[in-house]
Amino acid sequence: MTIHDEMYEKNGVITPLYQNYQKWLAKQDPDLLNKKHREAQLLFARLGITFAVYGDGMGNERSIPFDVIPRLLSQSSWNTVALGCIQRIRALNLFLKDIYHQQEIIQAGIIPAEQIINNSQFRPEMKHIYVAHDIYAHIAGIDIVKVNDNEFYVLEDNLRTPSGSSYMIENRRMMMRLFPELFSKLNIAPVDHYPEILVEGLRAVSPQQVKQPTVVLLTPGSYNSAYFEHAFLAQEMGIELVEGADLFVKNDQVFMKTTEGPQQVDVIYRRIDDDFIDPEAFRADSMLGVPGLLRPIRAGSVTLANAIGTGVADDKSTYVFVPEMIRFYLGEKPILNNVPTFRLTIADDFMYVLANLENLVVKEVQGSGGYGMLIGPQASRDEIDTFRKKIMAHPEKYIAQPTLSLSTCPTLVEKGIAPRHVDLRPYIVSGREVKITPGGLTRVALNEGSLIVNSSQGGGTKDTWIVGE
């Protein structure tokens, strides 16, 4: 299995894409990158661009490690990714509408009914509820890996509350601060307008036909690991950052408590999971959400972005069906590949996976953040045996995939510059139309050989440059 490094051709020559950057890099004092790296760390700390680490004590904030070497993608490969992502999100939104209404895809025999009905993320409360413009996943992040030149695979669709867009923007600002000369040399697509795309998309789905709909961002609060991002986005969009206690429901409408009294809210960009969003409808022990919020949603007086119940479309067992959805709803050929995926509820797949655990990646269907995974080739005997037992007890909770040879990018590590595995999460906003910001968040596995890029697992980020020809 050869690993594709994005900076080099197979014969070790620098790719045309990276040539200008490499020329610049070669001319720099060897210590420059280290200096810039320290500067970036300092700036991130001073700006308070942090995330909280769970289980690490309340209020313990850390900066996500930031790599000063950018990742470059050509305009043409980006076009493929962008069109592929937009296509996927269009299909996924149609799928969500379908399964909460007619369920044609089930009747057509393309997705088994139990995949939907038995899915813990399926919310029967949302059945036959109209959501504005039939959009369910207003904000999506799609995790993509590159395997070869122009060969991309989708790892996962994130349709609930995908995070990281603030880092995409802050990383770019940091790079412009550290290496302004590079930006005048290279034709790099901007990402700063993401919040504008976002707020425009959110305004477009207001149920009320008002000129200036009131949009708010609902956060679980300042102890949430992504609080920085919530505050950042609210500020960039010029909307209120609210907590559950700032909102209340009256007469099937949502209001926020302002200094001038209650103000009606039209659109809520929520960063609280379904389970916690409405203690009356879901988990009663939750203090984070808004009691009774489901009522105005059902009455159609407020739009929740993303809609309740989108999780049914992004779990790892539904993922398998996305290419089929694209064919079914859009009549198109999928632009982006799925990673071949074994469903353990299918007997043949089950037998194959059990026999080949050491070659496969096994993931929990509902897992996230890099937790609950088995990476076969890197796992010990014991770990494999433990996983085997888990799978046998609950095959429906897992899927398995072959390990892909993820591409690497040159990355600054302690010993200098070395290749490290990366993935990419572009952000897609569905409002009046489906829009995508060029680039996205590149996450990098900082440990040598590691495939896990999650910030909770020691991953870092780097800026993604879509370089025009």
Next chain:
Amino acid sequence: MLSRTAENLYWMARHIERAENTARLLDATYHSLLMPGHNQESPNAPSWEVPLISMGLIEHFYELFTQLTPENILQYLVTSSDNQSSIFSSLAAARENARTVRGAITSEMWESINSTWLEFKDMSDLQLNPSQVGKLFDRVKRRSHVFRGVTVGTALHDEAYHFIRLGSFMERADNTARILDVKYHILLPTIDDIGGAVDYYQWGALLKSVSAFEAYRKIYRDVIDAQKVAELLILRMNMPRSLHACLDEIDGILNIMITLNNYEARRLSGEIHAKLHYGQIKTIIKRGLHEYLSEFINDMALLSTEINRSFFAINHDWFSDRPYFS
């Protein structure tokens, strides 16, 4: 604007102002201890107790410490996390307020407040040495100046700005009144000292603690005497830390923000303001400065409660036909 945001902004400003005032108070106390002729044995000697009395913390102090030493006082008022009014706690709280409402302040304001906090943590990790704390106080004061400057220079002059300013002046008015009251209370009883060197240094230190020494000289061109100091810090509306100047601001801000919903806050501030605007120092002294200041501190507490009720504690019932003028 969101009530919770307004409340956080208001308290952010109050906490910064409080940190500054604590630093000022300690700095002034410290300086007066250095003055020639000061004798620790005299009953009216300046004491490290003064800042504790002024802040109403003397009992709490003795719950934590047995001895009144400069080191203990400094630890308690500067770096203690057990004392909610210490500079440490004030800056931590201000930073937490700011972090919670980051979206409502400019990034330069946030950077200023966050680096104030980081820098203070670094500095206060050093041994608290009475001979070196002067530098720390200067730093706190300067940082507070910078924060105010950044606020004025970068924030949109909208509602958020008004709440920040409201917090600053509410806290400042309270602090000036307390500083004045305590000094007066402690200093005045000994007739012997009046007009003497000790008195001069004491009132001089007080004026310096509120950056009013030079202003006093400019306005009165006279020796320092208690009545004039009181007039300067209570009634002079062009003296930035005087009660009158603070109430000018507070009343102005509430006047802008007035709706039927918060009429009572506006009425109260107008009443307090009027007493200052039309007040006479002779009458105040005649009635008793301490009594006057106690009443002022009480009035401000009422106003504070009313601000809380009008802007921050919005509840569901607000909807129904609440009587506005009850």
